[in-house]
Amino acid sequence: MSSEVWIIGSAWPYVNYIPHLGNLIGSALSADVYARYLRLRGEKVIFVSGSDVHGTPIEVEARKLGVDPQEYSEIMHKIVSELFRRWNISYDNYTSTESKIHIKYVQEFFLKLYERGLIFEKEDELPYCPKDRIFLPDRFIVGTCPYCGYWPARGDQCEKCGALLEPRQLIDPRCAICGSVPEWRKTKHWYLDLKKLEQDVLRYIESNDRLPENVKTMSLSILKAGLKPRAVTRDNRWGIPAPFPGAEGKTIYVWFEAVLGYISATMEYMERIGRDVNEGLKLWKNSSTRVVFFIGKDNIPFHSIILPALLIGSGEGYVLPYTISATEYLMYEGQKFSKSNRIGIWIDEALKIIENVDYWRFILIYIRPETKDSNFSWDQAIDIINSILNDTIGNFIHRVLTLIKRKLEGRTPRVCKLESCDEKVRDDALKTFKEVENLYHSIKLREAVHKAVDIARIGNKYFNERRPWDVLKFDRELGESVLGVGLHLVKMIALSLYPVIPDSMSRLWRMMGYSRDILEEGWRSGYEPVPAGLTIGDVSPLFSKVDRDEIRRRLDALMKDRAVRWSRKFPWEQVIL
Ligand SMILES: [Zn+2]
Ligand SMILES: [Zn+2]
Missing domain, CATH: 2.170.220.10 (Methionyl-trna Synthetase; domain 2)
Structure with missing residues (x-):
């Protein structure tokens, strides 16, 4: 374990509405997968985000409903927090821009920029x-x-x-x-006065080799066109009062305060775990801290230019983003998500059609728009569940565990006698596991998942050809060892997919007989086989197929119900009740 701290931030959702699948994949879900991967490696991680609650759209929405913006945003914050909890997003602190620590931090921060003549x-x-x-x-x-x-x-x-x-x-x-x-x-x-900070930001972008292509290209083209001064105040009532002399009645523009939320949320996290808020601030000024953001591509300039400009401008020695992962757009059945045209699926609705959140997490990472736009279609989603999760991954895992249960009295096997074909399979799988590791490391989450599925493919092919149930009949030691190789592959799959489908893989981990949980054993344990003599727990299938007609029926019902739901005052009341 290394000593540095990773601060993982996902884009702050603007809560005039709840996120849809496209919003989720770019920010919260991708960040969660990466945060879980780092924790699996034993890294110290602080994963933060929050609801962006200020500004005109929320003020207007609240007025339409005849409620106070404060009341409206508190309800929306509760609903969105609860939905992220249901989606198993493992935030260490999910807060809101109405947090007292945030408001105070933002005001002091902008006053400092003012005093520095910016x-x-x-x-x-x-x-x-x-x-x-x-x-x-x-x-x-x-x-x-x-x-x-x-x-x-x-x-x-x-x-x-x-x-x-x-x-x-x-x-x-x-x-x-x-x-x-x-x-x-x-x-x-x-x-x-962004002009004064332009050169420093340019140097940061140019010298950061970890920034992916899409972030670098967009940032450089904006910088090349030249930065213009941007208004940081608005005439809204609903927001953080601007601290400048003579600015009474003005508020800070949401875009300039929400990006500072990553820092105030880290400070608030420290307070929540019983430490001093200043320890959170110190982390942001410690050069060994690694800050990684997960955002959709429309958010790039705010994270790669505006936030670095603010941090540099303060002159306080803040660390700048280590890297920024920005997804392209997710389409819905070939079209853009649009609330006004009622195109898409929102994250509360998704769970009504397919309840198992691991299925959703797997589907979305499997089609993550990593380097180009990608498309969500129900047909493909159903195929991913039925043929990839169930037939390829679930089937291999189930074969290995049930064979050990039946043929070896449920004790994990000793790997003591391997032939060259067995060694080759094990080495191929280990090589693939190492590739999964490298892909996670470079935040290619979609490719990491696809690679992890290859381990199950290697395993299925191996068992079809090697027929361990037959080997056991004539050579007990060899048969046991073959099952041991199979179990080692299952372990590699469990570790590779834990960041994406944590509930299913934690369950699998217990089935394999481990007494310590998967996070304690950690990523590196994947290079070693499962120890002999553990007792396999109750084995049951991890996944099951979904029925295409049933999904269609639920989808139709949801669409019919939508007109009624969306006309309600708070369409998601049922979420928090
Ligand atoms: Zn008007
Ligand atoms: Zn026009």
Whole structure:
């Protein structure tokens, strides 16, 4: 075990709605798999995230429902936390941007940037709705597109022709919330002078060889175009009050405070385990700490440029991200996930159709959009459960364990006599196991899972050809050893897949007769066979097939029910009740 600490962060979900499968794969689930892999290696891991609860969309959503934004976001935070718990996401601290430690940390942090001359004020004219009494962010002002005549084009972009717009360009602009004609009002904002930090961020991106291609390419192209000052304040009421002199009534723009949540969440974690919050802060200033983020590709600039710029700008010697894993997009049956068009499956709904969360975790990592967009389809998902999980992996494991149970009185075998064909199979599997390790190490989670399935394929082929039940009849020692090789492969599968399907693989670990749990034995134990003489526990199939028609039926019912559910005040009330 090494002495450094790994801080794993997954993107903070914006909780005006709950995450869908595409959101989950890029952030929470991928991060969880990697965090579990590191723990399996005996590393010290602090895995953090939280709900991003401030800002206009939540304020507007709460107003629509006639509740206070605070109350609304507390309920949403509870629901999302509970769903992550059901998805077995092993956060050490899942908090929210309303946490007291976060608010205090953010205010002190921005005041420091202000004192260091990195924040300046500027006056602007922005659209204001006199009826809702708020300044309208770009997405909350609509009008006719000046290029194609489409209505309602948003203040930042026309959905129809794709033109990038400024709210000023819209013809006949309206408030997207109430339809009123907005006024243009003068307002002052505080800007972060990103230009001053550009060179330092560029040096960081260029010198970090661990950053994957997609992160590096996007970051460099943004830096090449040049960084412009960005407003860090908003005229929202619902947010963290801006600490700058004269900025009363302004709040910090959510994007600039949520990214600092990784640090405040680490501090809060320390407090929760009975230590000092400053120990959490010290970890972020310790050069041996490794910070790894898991995000969707739309989040790249905030994690690779904005956060590093903030941390460098503070002059406090923070560590910068060790690496950032950014997924491409997951499509749903060939289309983009979209709430307004009701395309996709949300993480509460998914568990109503297939209850076993390990099945979902396996499917999603198996199709993880790692280097290019990938597609979720029900047909493929069912195939993955039935033919990969059940027939290939589950079947091999079950064959090995039941043979040991029946033929060897349930005692794990002695590997004492191997022929060259047996040694070859064992060595092939060990080589594959080592490849799985390397793939996890470079955060190629999808490839790691595919490689792990190969170990089961090697095992099935081996048993079909070697027929250990026959070998046992004429050479007991050799037959036992063949079963021992099979069991060693089962152990490699258990370790390889534990990060992805932890419940099933922990169960398998107990079946194999270990008294210590899988985390205590650890990843490296996979290079050694299972010790002889352990007692195999109760053996039952780990997975079972799902019925295609049944899945279709459930899906149809869910879609019918959706119109009713989504029209409710809180469509997910049942989650926390
Ligand atoms: Zn247009
Ligand atoms: Zn309005």
